[in-house]
Amino acid sequence: MRTVREYFTSGRVRKLQFAFVLLMLFPFLFCPTVIATRLPGKIGRINDYANVLRVGDHSELEDKLTELANLEMGLTILISLNDPYNNPDRYGFEVSRKWGLSNDPNEGLIVFVKEDDCWKASFSLSGQLTGSFSGEVSYGEFQNEIRSKVESGEVRDAVLESVNTLYALQFRSGSTEANNGESSEKGYLLYFVVGGALLLVIVVFLVIREARLHCPKCGSRMKVTGAGPGRREKYCPRCGYYERE
Numbered sequence: 504m505r506t507v508r509e510y511f512t513s514g515r516v517r518k519l520q521f522a523f524v525l526l527m528l529f530p531f532l533f534c535p536t537v538i539a540t541r542l543p544g545k546i547g548r549i550n551d552y553a554n555v556l557r558v559g560d561h562s563e564l565e566d567k568l569t570e571l572a573n574l575e576m577g578l579t580i581l582i583s584l585n586d587p588y589n590n591p592d593r594y595g596f597e598v599s600r601k602w603g604l605s606n607d608p609n610e611g612l613i614v615f616v617k618e619d620d621c622w623k624a625s626f627s628l629s630g631q632l633t634g635s636f637s638g639e640v641s642y643g644e645f646q647n648e649i650r651s652k653v654e655s656g657e658v659r660d661a662v663l664e665s666v667n668t669l670y671a672l673q674f675r676s677g678s679t680e681a682n683n684g685e686s687s688e689k690g691y692l693l694y695f696v697v698g699g700a701l702l703l704v705i706v707v708f709l710v711i712r713e714a715r716l717h718c719p720k721c722g723s724r725m726k727v728t729g730a731g732p733g734r735r736e737k738y739c740p741r742c743g744y745y746e747r748e
């Protein structure tokens with residue numbers, strides 16, 4: 504009778520053991536392929552795999568993202584419930600590689616993904632987009648605000664706010680127009696003040712001139728005669744007053 508030790512070292516069992524080890528290793532050997540096929544496909548610039556957005560949101564966001572893309576500030580949004588890497592940044596990196604975004608300097612990706620019942624956000628924006636943050640809002644502050652929204656479960660708000668913020672950074676037409684209006688209003692005001700003052704000076708000048716043309720004795724209008732260089736003669740046709748300047 505064979506001992507247990509002999510049994511485990513017998514050729515047949517060794518072959519079985521080898522096959523078993525191979526079988527165990529199989530998922531790990533093919534892991535990258537398996538995960539890659541589990542990554543979502545690209546639908547458009549908005550990829551809402553979690554059904555977070557409402558009906559009207561899609562077209563509004565797509566329009567804004569198209570306008571941004573026309574300025575070579577491409578942005579794609581992924582909203583997902585499944586991250587095979589359990590790491591939002593890694594997930595975003597792999598997705599943007601699969602979607603061909605990472606090798607285009609004008610393209611960026613924001614990923615909103617649910618990890619263990621907690622929503623996370625990962626940002627990889629193009630240099631054009633990150634460079635458009637001004638002193639008012641920094642890129643860091645923007646990310647923090649979106650992250651805090653996402654982590655408190657307001658995913659739809661976070662998606663809308665991120666697109667709207669980036670859009671507003673490029674298309675501040677409303678506020679620019681308001682500023683222009685304000686400054687042109689100031690210009691008009693200045694124009695009126697200067698014009699009014701000038702008009703007042705002219706009126707005062709005319710009144711004085713008119714007053715000087717009136718006879719100091721009877722008040723009727725005098726006639727100017729013999730106007731020569733540096734001298735003017737006035738006489739009153741009514742009382743005969745005569746004045747020489």
Ligand SMILES: [Zn+2]
Pocket residue numbers: 718719720721722723739740741742743744
């Ligand atoms: Zn007179």
